[in-house]
Amino acid sequence: MNALRYLVFFICTSVLAQDYPAKPITAIIPFSAGSASDVIARLVLQRMETPLGQRFIVSNIPAAGGVAGTLTASKAAPDGYTIVMGASGPLVVNRALNPNVGYDPEKDFAPISLYASMPNVVSVSTKLLIHTLPELIEFVRRNPNTPYSSVGNGSSQHLAGVFFEQLTGAKMQHVPYRITSQLQADLISGQVPLSFQLLPNVLGQIKAGQVRPLAVASKTRLPALPDTPTAAEAGVKGFESAAWFGFLAPRGTPRAPIDRLHKEIAAAIADPAVRSRFTDFGAEPLASTPEELGRYISAEVVKWREIITKGGITLE
Numbered sequence: 001m002n003a004l005r006y007l008v009f010f011i012c013t014s015v016l017a018q019d020y021p022a023k024p025i026t027a028i029i030p031f032s033a034g035s036a037s038d039v040i041a042r043l044v045l046q047r048m049e050t051p052l053g054q055r056f057i058v059s060n061i062p063a064a065g066g067v068a069g070t071l072t073a074s075k076a077a078p079d080g081y082t083i084v085m086g087a088s089g090p091l092v093v094n095r096a097l098n099p100n101v102g103y104d105p106e107k108d109f110a111p112i113s114l115y116a117s118m119p120n121v122v123s124v125s126t127k128l129l130i131h132t133l134p135e136l137i138e139f140v141r142r143n144p145n146t147p148y149s150s151v152g153n154g155s156s157q158h159l160a161g162v163f164f165e166q167l168t169g170a171k172m173q174h175v176p177y178r179i180t181s182q183l184q185a186d187l188i189s190g191q192v193p194l195s196f197q198l199l200p201n202v203l204g205q206i207k208a209g210q211v212r213p214l215a216v217a218s219k220t221r222l223p224a225l226p227d228t229p230t231a232a233e234a235g236v237k238g239f240e241s242a243a244w245f246g247f248l249a250p251r252g253t254p255r256a257p258i259d260r261l262h263k264e265i266a267a268a269i270a271d272p273a274v275r276s277r278f279t280d281f282g283a284e285p286l287a288s289t290p291e292e293l294g295r296y297i298s299a300e301v302v303k304w305r306e307i308i309t310k311g312g313i314t315l316e
Contacts, residue, residue, distance in 0.1 A: 020080055020257050021054045027247075028076075028084040030069025032062040036200040036281050037245060040116050041085045043277050044247075047268035052260070065154075066090030067101050074103040078250040080257025083112065086248040088304075089156060091297060096305045097154050097314065105301065109248040111293035112258055113265040114286040116278060118198045119218035119242040120160040122231070123211050127190035133215045133234035136194070140170040147173045148194040149183045151201070154313060159304065160196035160217060160241035162311040167239055187211060198243055199224060199282025217241040223279045244286070244300075246293050258290055 027045055031037045038060065045056040061069030066089050073084030091105040103109075122133060130136050140146045150157035153176045161174060175192050177183040180201055186192045187202070188210040195202070196217070203224065205211040215234040216222050231239035247265060249258060268274055269287045278285045288296065307313075 020260055021052055023081065024055050024057050025052075025080075026059055026076075026082045027056045028059050028061060028069050028073045028082065030061055030066035030073075030085065030087065030090055033058075033060045035062075036118070036198070036283070037085070037087065037243070040278060040281055040283050041245065043274050044115050044265060044268045047271055047274055048261075048264040051264050051267065065094055065152075067094050071102045073248070074108040074250060076250045078110070078252035078254075080249065080253055080261075083247050083249050083261065084109075086111075086246045086297075088242070088244045088300060092300045092304050093154060093156065093159060093308075096301070096308050105297055106294070108251050110251055110253045110258055111290045111297065112247040112249060113262045113290065114244065114246040114288040114293050114296065115265055115269055117218070117242045117244040117284045117286050118200065118282060119216050119222065119240070119284065120157060120196045121199050121202060121216050121222075121225070121228070122164075122214045123187065123195045123197050123202050123206070124214060125187055125190040125193040126210055126212050128193040128212075130214070131212065133229075133231065133236060136214055137168050137170055137236075140168075140172060140194075144171045145173040146170075146194060147175045147192045148196060149175045149177055149187060149192045150196065151180060151183065152176050152178065156198065156241065156243045157196045159307060159311075159313070162313060163241055163307050164196065164236070164239060166307065166310060167236055196241070203282050215239075218284070220284075222282065222284065224282050244296075246288070248293075262290055 029038050029041050049055050061072055066087055070090040076082035095101050124130050130139055148161050158174055187195050202211050206213055213225055213228045215229055215231045217231050217239050221230055266287050269285045275285045
């Protein structure tokens, strides 16, 4: 009986692998259309359509910081025809802040592949006469409660500031904004002179000479900021904080569609045209196996849960 079950499973899997995909695939993006995360996801999806022979139907569900779209995806049929843009916010941070979001990032999804990362950049107003990360740390130690901005409580940028405090012993004052343009204006003017920002939010101001990047919170330097050191190079080892993105499917999705999608994501990420566009948006192209993405999510859950708990961070 076991041998018969294996034979049936093998035949069905082989047929699915040959026929997949036989119709368009729905791709849920849990953020607004036109946002940087939406744009880079669509770049990958569009590059995948020709080799797959099917189009992607993109469904933007931008509510509750990405939770609504992620929850919707977790309940979709596990047939290979629904995938979701998984992101660090809804998969890791939001669930650490609120365990009752309705899904478990480690149990309710089948990982496919990472495809991008947007590291936070330690940024200061050029009106602040600080040019290096050690100078910033010394300044903040001399001026406790120096304000720093983010796009909201519990955001990647907010938690980057919390993590920075924990690593350096600096004490700062978090100033959350709901409108990015106002954050940018106050950063430029020096009213709130410090920010931990994803590069797309400050790249224009950096190019205009209004904002100075001191360090990037990543293992390697960013192609868009080749002269800006990593935090480790600047003296703060272990300070890595990024919004990362990957594609996942609902739990129970057969391996054949997972493998086919993984193959085409990897090909898209290797495409020089796609990589060039990623750089334009301040994103790092990444690739991983499904297993590597699963392990990465688990490690991120542990890391940020500890930082959030130690920092006493809540959604209120």
